[in-house]
Amino acid sequence: MRKEVDALGEMELPNEVYYGIQTERARQNFDVSGITHYQAPRYIWAVAAIKMAAARANARVDALEQEIADAICQAAQEVMDGKHADQFPIDMYQGGGGTSTNMNVNEVIGNRANEILTGAKGCDRVHPNTHVNMGQSTNDVIPAAMKVSTWFNLQELLGNMPALISTLQTKVDSYKHIVKLGRTCIQDAVPMTMAQQFSGYLSLAERMHQKISAAAQDCLELPLGATAVGTGLSARDGYLECVYPELQEITGADFKPEHNFFDGLQNGDTYVDIHANLKKLAMGLSKFATDLRIMSSGPRAGMNEVVLPAVQPGSSIMPGKINPVMPELVNQICYQICGNDVAIGMAVEGGELDLNVWEPVIIKNMGESCTLLTNTVKLFNDKCVAGLEINEEVCRKYAEDTTALSTMIAAIYDYPTGSRVAKKAFKEGKSVGAVTLEEGLMTEAQVKEYLDPMLMTDPVASALAVRRARRELGIDG
Known part of the structure; x- marks a missing residue:
């Protein structure tokens, strides 16, 4: 065991852990959901990337010894590579506006950097606050990391959407000869082609790809350098000019400082805007999924216009029954994302004065929505949309009758x-x-x-x- 001290007293920690006393206090205080902040996609990765950029920048302006900066960078890279995943045990839900997350990363990197230099954990060469957190505050690191992680999460989602768009375009091109009955209010309407119906789904997917891509651009503007309230207090001269080029090199993304740091700390409307587009995509996919469920209903006593790929048996009692499980999955993902949207909206509105301290719930729900949609888009396309077939004779009969x-x-x-x-x-x-x-x-x-x-x-x-x-x-x- 090793002993650590903070403003509230002292605590013994197992020798093998890299996190410190503040992490352990937070682990005990916030054990509510079983979901750790490490599970928020790319969140801890983003904080570690910021720590590396800050260490490089502080070394460049002669605020940090090069040897210490190099050790911090090595430790940060290890975190980014996933080598210390079990060292981030704090619950995603936490008080303090993300201070516990920031300190967890500071302590892990600090102890590992100290170990690199001295062979032992501790603070004798590298201190989590003095060195790892130099020129930073939780109040600028956490919102900056939120935007960094959200940017990369959105890129992954955007990367999965073209396959669905391509599938829908193929369906439109292939279904031009298939006449069917249009329906409004779930009642018979005038004829249309299956291509025309699917063109609506295609247009939605294309539009949402464009909107999400445009909304993601706001994530490239960070409040890093604002420190506690936006004034940049404690950052060394030249740090701000150095830290962004370093972060760009580390991440490969064109991150730059926000026009107004005070705005960056006070307001979270960026997340409302981005998540609104995620919700629109989820709702559009859910409507499409519901349409497929209706059109595939039956097969003998339903609409039976569409045959969905059979991916698993549908009943524990009725042999041969196949359920539209992939569209049903999409519906449920939509419901969850709509709930996440409410939580994000409340958290953004709840910010007071010079900082929004509800950032943990924002990034938890934002990350979850990105992950759910990224996976759902691929699964829905691969296991349902790509393989669906049309009962042309049934469609034509409905249209003629x-x-x-x-x-x-x-x-x-x-x-x-x-x-x-x-x-x-x-x-x-x-x-x-x-x-x-x-x-x-x-x-x-x-x-x-x-x-x-x-x-x-x-x-x-x-x-x-x-x-x-x-x-x-x-x-x-």
């Missing part, structure tokens, strides 16, 4: 005539075409031409057809 074909009668004659045909067709269980013939409204050839569901999917062709039919039938002179 619908009383909504009377819309064409209304366009050619008038609404009351179309309504009369639709009502009779529904009451007598006949097709609109059959009633149109019985009523003497069209010849058999005209019914075949003008009540073709595929014709009604083309606005130009259908408009020309209405004009032609009205002339043929003597309605227009």
Whole structure:
């Protein structure tokens, strides 16, 4: 065991751990969820990257001995490489605006750096506050790390979206010949093509890729250098000019200082904006998933327009039952992300005066939403969308049998005539075409031409057809 001391007293810690007394206090104080801050994607990695950049910058301005800076950088790199994952035991939920997270990283890097230089843990050469935290405060390190981690999390999500977009584009190109029945209010509407329906899903995916990519740009502006309240107190002359180039080199991303550090510490509207786009993507995917569940319902007593890939048995009691489990997964992910959005919004609104101290709950939910969406987009595409098939005959039959074909009668004659045909067709269980013939409204050839569901999917062709039919039938002179 080794003994460490802080402002509240002393504590014995196991010799093998790299974290120190403040980490242990936080571990005991905040043991509520079983989710550690190390589990927030790229969060501790980002803090360690900032510590490395700060050490390099402080060495460049002669505030930190080069030997100590090198040891800090080596230790920070080890953290970034995942070598000390078990040394970050603090719960994600914590008071203090992230101070415990910052000190956990300071202590691990400090003890490891001291060990590199002296062969033993301790503070005799490298101190977690004096050296590892030099020119920094929790108040600028944590919000900066939040943006760094969010940037990389969003890049991973954006990297998974093109595959889904490509799949949807393939579906649109392949489904142009498939006519189906459109539905509004879950009731029969006029015909459309399956390509037209899928073009809506494609457009949404493309739009959200663009919006998330644009929103992510705000993550490149950091409050690093603001220190405690935005004034930059304790940072050495020249540090600010050095730390950002170092961070850029370490991360490969174009991070730069925010225009106003006070704004950067006080306000979290960036997260509201970014997460709003994540929620929009989740809701759009969920709507798509619900559509697939409805269109694949059955197969014998449902809609049965779409056949989803069977990925697992669906029932413990009913043999042969297959459930739409991948769309159902997407629905549930959407519900969770909507909940995360509420939590982020409340945490951003709850900031007071010169710092938002609710950053832990913001990064917990932001990171979770990014991870959920990144994984969901890939799974949904690979295990559902890419392999789905269309029951073309079923789709065409629905389109041909619908009383909504009377819309064409209304366009050619008038609404009351179309309504009369639709009502009779529904009451007598006949097709609109059959009633149109019985009523003497069209010849058999005209019914075949003008009540073709595929014709009604083309606005130009259908408009020309209405004009032609009205002339043929003597309605227009």
